[in-house]
Each structure stands twice: as structure tokens, then as C-alpha cells.
Amino acid sequence: MKKLLLLACLALPCAAHAQTINFTTEDYAPFNYREGKEIKGATVEQVEKVMAAIGVDYTIEVLPWARAFGLARTAPMTCVFATAHNSARDPLFKWIEPLLIDRNILITRKGSGVTAGNLDEAKKYTIGTQREDYTETTLKEKGFTKLDVASDFNATLRKLLSGRIDMMPISELYFDKLKADQPVEMVTVLSAQPMGIACEKGFPDDLRAKMQSALDKLIADGEQKKIFLKYGMNLSD
Secondary structure, eight states: OHHHHHHHHHHHHHHHHTSOEEEEEOOBTTTBEEETTEEEOHHHHHHHHHHHHHTOOEEEEEOOHHHHHHHHHHSTTEEEEEEEOOTTTGGGSEEEEEEEEEEEEEEEETTSOOOOSSHHHHTTSOEEEETTOHHHHHHHHTTOOOEEEESSHHHHHHHHHHTSSSBEEEEHHHHHHHHHHSSEEEEEEEEEEEEEEEEOTTSOHHHHHHHHHHHHHHHHTTHHHHHHHHTTOOOOO
């Protein structure tokens, strides 16, 4: 009987690892977005390849960013991507990275008359961002006080295009795509940061290590760069 109990206890970690990993993300093309019933994007494809390499079941759900981020803070076996890794967020999660290295820039609507040669000059304007988005924290840390916080990226973009806000921060990589479709222009650089997969603090360490190893191989083999080229983005080495 004691041997059976010991075997059962030894089997528990394996059973825990057999659980499905639940990924959350937001609608932020071309990185992660919903197209009909499919979830696509440059970071989505990386997550799919990582999970295929380690052979663990998973789900991906597109949610408003605050909800996606909050679930990864509190729900076991849950990870959110693509999440900016900064000093404030570092202790909140276990990390697998980088899905990309990106600069965040402040943009405005063409013809708005908004100009700023640096961040100090930008502080006189109303800046839009999203609740629980890392840019909200970044803006506050850099001394911005005139903030308009929306529920998601698309809501902020609508406010910018309608003139309700003066500027908004976005990924520089995404800006290359957005400016082809919308009347927007760059004002100045806000920050630079790695973007990764952020997992709930109780996430198994050995599983995180396997995911990191799979992502490292994806990068070393040149697959990450190929994925970004597929979505029309050029990543510098």
C-alpha cells in the first residue's frame, strides 16, 4: 500500500503537466488577431510552433487586453502574449522570450498639427492608451499626466482618428503596416522593449524551460524571421 501511495505521489507532477496550457492574447494585427474563426498572426504562429515542438495541448483565446492580462496573473496554467517585459512586470510572471524586440512610438493623425521633438514636448498633449497595457505604465513612469485610457487598442485608434486624443503609442513594427491604411504619422519614440509570453507565477519551471528552448531553436533556425517576413515585417538582427 505504501508503495502504491508513493507511486501515486510521484505521478502527480506528470499529471499536472498533462494539463492544457491556456494562452490569452488581444486583437492586434499583424501580431495576433482573429480572422473569421481562425486566430492568426506573427506571434500566434510562433506560439503554435513552440507548442508543436514540445507536444503539449493548448488553447488560444482573443480577449480585450485587460482581461487577457488579468487571467495570466491569476489563472493556473495561463499565459498571455505578446507581453512587454519591463521592470514592473518582471516579478509578476514567468517569461518565455523574445517573440520580438520592438520599439514603441507615439503617433498622431496626419494634419493634426501635433508636433514634439522629444517626450518632454509630448507631455502637453492628450495621449491615448489601453487599460493594463504596458504603455499605460510606461507613460506614467515617464511623467505623462494627460492620459485617456480605453478598453482596447481599436478604441484608442478610433479616438485618435476622430481627433478625441492627440497621440497614441503603438509598436513601430505595427506602424509600418498601419500607415498604409490609415492617415497617421510618427511623432517620437516612447520606449524599446522585448515582447514575450508571460505565464502565471505558478507555471511549472520545467515546462517553461522546454518552451524557452523551443523558442530559442525557432530563432536560431531563422524561423522567427521567416514568420515576420510572411506578415510583411522586417526585423533587424
